[in-house]
Amino acid sequence: MSSDASPAPAKTPVTLREVASLAGVSVATASKALNGQGRMTAETRERIRETARRLGFRPNSLAQSLLRRRSFTVGLLTNDTYGRFSLPVMSGISDALVDKGVSVFLCNVEDDQRLGQLHVDAMLDKRVDGIIATGKRIDRHLPVDLSNLGVPVIYAFTQPDPGAIAFVSDDAGGARLAVEHFWRLGRRRIAHVTGPASFAVVHTRAQAYRDVLTENGLPIMEPLLGSWSEAWGHEAVKKLFDGKLSKSGGEKPDAVFCGNDQIARGVIDALRERGLGVPDDVGVIGFDNWQIVAEATRPPLTSVDMNLAALGREAGLTLLSLVGGEPAAPGIRKLPCRLVVRQSCGRPPDG
Amino acid sequence: MSSDASPAPAKTPVTLREVASLAGVSVATASKALNGQGRMTAETRERIRETARRLGFRPNSLAQSLLRRRSFTVGLLTNDTYGRFSLPVMSGISDALVDKGVSVFLCNVEDDQRLGQLHVDAMLDKRVDGIIATGKRIDRHLPVDLSNLGVPVIYAFTQPDPGAIAFVSDDAGGARLAVEHFWRLGRRRIAHVTGPASFAVVHTRAQAYRDVLTENGLPIMEPLLGSWSEAWGHEAVKKLFDGKLSKSGGEKPDAVFCGNDQIARGVIDALRERGLGVPDDVGVIGFDNWQIVAEATRPPLTSVDMNLAALGREAGLTLLSLVGGEPAAPGIRKLPCRLVVRQSCGRPPDG
DNA sequence: TCCTTCTGAGAAAACCTTTTCCCAAATTGC
DNA sequence: GCAATTTGGGAAAAGGTTTTCTCAGAAGGA
Numbered sequence: 001m002s003s004d005a006s007p008a009p010a011k012t013p014v015t016l017r018e019v020a021s022l023a024g025v026s027v028a029t030a031s032k033a034l035n036g037q038g039r040m041t042a043e044t045r046e047r048i049r050e051t052a053r054r055l056g057f058r059p060n061s062l063a064q065s066l067l068r069r070r071s072f073t074v075g076l077l078t079n080d081t082y083g084r085f086s087l088p089v090m091s092g093i094s095d096a097l098v099d100k101g102v103s104v105f106l107c108n109v110e111d112d113q114r115l116g117q118l119h120v121d122a123m124l125d126k127r128v129d130g131i132i133a134t135g136k137r138i139d140r141h142l143p144v145d146l147s148n149l150g151v152p153v154i155y156a157f158t159q160p161d162p163g164a165i166a167f168v169s170d171d172a173g174g175a176r177l178a179v180e181h182f183w184r185l186g187r188r189r190i191a192h193v194t195g196p197a198s199f200a201v202v203h204t205r206a207q208a209y210r211d212v213l214t215e216n217g218l219p220i221m222e223p224l225l226g227s228w229s230e231a232w233g234h235e236a237v238k239k240l241f242d243g244k245l246s247k248s249g250g251e252k253p254d255a256v257f258c259g260n261d262q263i264a265r266g267v268i269d270a271l272r273e274r275g276l277g278v279p280d281d282v283g284v285i286g287f288d289n290w291q292i293v294a295e296a297t298r299p300p301l302t303s304v305d306m307n308l309a310a311l312g313r314e315a316g317l318t319l320l321s322l323v324g325g326e327p328a329a330p331g332i333r334k335l336p337c338r339l340v341v342r343q344s345c346g347r348p349p350d351g
Numbered sequence: 352m353s354s355d356a357s358p359a360p361a362k363t364p365v366t367l368r369e370v371a372s373l374a375g376v377s378v379a380t381a382s383k384a385l386n387g388q389g390r391m392t393a394e395t396r397e398r399i400r401e402t403a404r405r406l407g408f409r410p411n412s413l414a415q416s417l418l419r420r421r422s423f424t425v426g427l428l429t430n431d432t433y434g435r436f437s438l439p440v441m442s443g444i445s446d447a448l449v450d451k452g453v454s455v456f457l458c459n460v461e462d463d464q465r466l467g468q469l470h471v472d473a474m475l476d477k478r479v480d481g482i483i484a485t486g487k488r489i490d491r492h493l494p495v496d497l498s499n500l501g502v503p504v505i506y507a508f509t510q511p512d513p514g515a516i517a518f519v520s521d522d523a524g525g526a527r528l529a530v531e532h533f534w535r536l537g538r539r540r541i542a543h544v545t546g547p548a549s550f551a552v553v554h555t556r557a558q559a560y561r562d563v564l565t566e567n568g569l570p571i572m573e574p575l576l577g578s579w580s581e582a583w584g585h586e587a588v589k590k591l592f593d594g595k596l597s598k599s600g601g602e603k604p605d606a607v608f609c610g611n612d613q614i615a616r617g618v619i620d621a622l623r624e625r626g627l628g629v630p631d632d633v634g635v636i637g638f639d640n641w642q643i644v645a646e647a648t649r650p651p652l653t654s655v656d657m658n659l660a661a662l663g664r665e666a667g668l669t670l671l672s673l674v675g676g677e678p679a680a681p682g683i684r685k686l687p688c689r690l691v692v693r694q695s696c697g698r699p700p701d702g
Numbered sequence: 703t704c705c706t707t708c709t710g711a712g713a714a715a716a717c718c719t720t721t722t723c724c725c726a727a728a729t730t731g732c
Numbered sequence: 733g734c735a736a737t738t739t740g741g742g743a744a745a746a747g748g749t750t751t752t753c754t755c756a757g758a759a760g761g762a
Contacts, residue, residue, distance in 0.1 A: 063748035106457035125412040414718035
């Protein structure tokens, strides 16, 4: 009388045993029928499948995992609660894995060693197939020891253990992208305003900046190190455009390459306040391509994008191949950045 | 000779059977020893415990879950890939659960129904104990059907199904906090600049704004609806301070309550550009307390904080009690906001 | 007709842990 | 000294699935 063709409401999950019994076969046969294994008449197989469908049968992953020693889960460790860096990374990882039926345990360990151990233990207990570590800084370790865990580990946008596999952004390449873009636009007095010396990327990018200038025979203006804030961008403009610029001659910059988008925002605002036009008088390029900031600047900010989602995807895929038993050479893989051109540095080079 | 006291490297996890065999007892006894169950000599119990410790034994969660019908896992569904709203919520949830040994599956379903179904099925297959749904908008449904799943579901900062349990921020209360703060500071001509009409919170907050003004006998200036951007903040200032303000008399506002921090930022910048002092001439309050924005404005922005982490924590705890079998009344629980006072609206009322 | 080969399907072990009985030995009570 | 109880510990089932073996019957060959 009732609609027995509709999938069951699954108040309590239906087991293989129930399917088998309703189809009048053993659980072994039922299992084989549903997995396309074993030999049986097409009629039997179809009958079992139909029964399973009708009952809304879905195999219990826990039981499968126990048997297969493979849980189709991975752990994602991060110490970045709010940040905008690890989020795209995480999203990329998740993207790469969901299609393979792999679920992700998200574990925020803050900077707390105890919490880290807690999470790692929990992940191991739950028999994750692998672990990905990510964080808010590429030059800092997570507060956990991931060596010798018995499962594959991949580092993404965080400092790896020696001998591990890591994916990071190519910051030097990203900086080159920016400075070379200025060069191609005809800018010749290019300054660099960036964050504090305690960040490794500050030095990486600064060196790339110097390299490009040197290669092209341009004068090097010593990079200005400060903080990652708008306020520092303001201040830096004062230093760049007020003072007599030491040895480099005293001419004012016609371009500023900034260490992040907030600094760039400060720089642009400060330039406008002192009557300098962006991009006409001075071009500005930021770093991170933080959309909400880059698009709120006037004019909208050209910025280097680290392709973090792609980085995460790559990390996820690599972990999967490791789990599958394929070998992979240890080392740090740098993934290229890309320049997102908006309006803060003049017309595109091919324009 | 070798350091057999150090925990095993756990290349392959050690099982209870191995512990038992090394301790010279049956697995049953070993299990009871480690769980504090059963009866045995203190000596036996300690010997088993010591063996387990030495081997670095950790029980296989999969096997435990299979038996207990409880996986100590919950699924977290979100459609917010990058947002700053659901991140604190997620963090709060995770916080609340980690201490109880519960791990969280993070599932980003974007706005894709297929992806949603995929994730929900995967979670169910993995026998999550419960599901929490969160999202980027409090007035939109996730693209999934979570009714009648067979596991408890909680909604946090997203639109719930009817009859479900949900936690949301008390937007009306938050708006009251802001407007009443202005009132206590002696501001009497309070404007409201907010986002687009398509957002439910825009109306909720606007109504609360009107209510407070009415209660205190202040003139109502019709809320200005626009977008959530800095640019709109700029534009709104133009409308507020240039035009003849319709029926409300023409006097200029001495306070602006903004729908979010970006609008507030635009408002503050625009006020400064036209020579109006903040907070001396005009007070400004934002919404969301997005730290990085609130602290970059000059002066730093007073803003309404939705306490999203606390909201997440509450949701997590409630889910757990539901999983534990305790009943809970359906309905929407509004959690209070709090006002984070910085420097954009003058000295504190008690100053 | 008898032996071999194939076919379809079931029994049972395995994955790892917990828990409920159950039993032999030791202890207690009288 | 004998029955009743307590003590210490083990055997086995359960949880749900997969996979390997095994086996009865049918089909084919001689």
